[in-house]
Amino acid sequence: MFEKLRAFADMGRTQGVTTSASIAVVGALTSTGQVEWYHLVYFTVLLAIGHMSLNVHIALGDIKLDSHTYVPSRNPVASGILSKKDAEYFVYGGVVALTVLVLLLFLFIDFTSALMAALCSVSSYVWLVWYGWKGKKYVLSYDFSFSVTYAFTVLFGVFAIGGMPTIYTWIFIGVVIFAATAFAQWENGLKDADADRSDGVKSLAVLTGVKNNMRLYLTHPYFLYGVLLKTLFIFFCFLAFWQYQNIYYLLFILIYGIPSQVFVMYRFLTREKAVDHRKTILFDVTFAGILAYSVIIGKTGVFWVLFLIVYLIAGYLVGSVVQSKCEFKFGRFSR
8 A cells, every 4th residue: 555655656756745736826826816825735735636646647658758768666556556446546536636636726816816717727627638639749739738727827826826927926926937937947947858759759859850868959959949948047037127117136146047057057967867857857856946036026035935945855855755765865876
């Protein structure tokens, strides 16, 4: 039983639960509403269920693909630890639990806000259901389905506390689209190019001829696409400065923001192995996460930015401890 629970943690990628939950939390923080402690609990529970059930759904569609990756054990169904039926029941249970949690909003906030939150939650969920079903096989769907999903997750956070979007909401949505999702898919596409190609996935990495253990070069179209995503990320950080008008935040972007993102791209340019790409992804999650959360400082102050950073890191560590063989388990391949 314990082995199965850890397998569900692997398949559901529990190390990323607080990453997903923080998207809704930031949405709430950027809204006109007031965030209370119970909102944090609600978002954490709801997004934990949504994050894990959707990842299990996606993994069910990736059984063949995962058998060709450098870590086939990351899919417990492919490795035989879980049955396909076990995983399907987990997904169905997640749908029921999410439905109940979203419908509860109608009891605690005004009808219009609850309806908007419900519509955003359905839109967010459906896009990743599509991604796990057939979305990977269509051009642009692999690279941008997560962007659509998490944009709606930000708006869900706004409406779930009875608020309305502000300029910081739209700035953060820009950051989510180009940094937290599209670039994350850029990283995954680079790392898993050969496995994706073997399964007919039409990622931009596959379409531009990326291969495993292939060193990118400065003028390679896929590298240039990655640079574009990072540039747009920085652009939205400057929009946050324009709104905030704080010289110290500008210095933060110039001294920390730009160099940290250049460092990440330098590693992707000079490292070849999938394991090295994985390590670089972990660097990027930390560096980009700090920068991404910082764009709301003009709305929330520094406390909430620091809270989100601690929340992200603590969630990763706790989620990783529960896992057994997940690709991004803390300490895996550290040597």
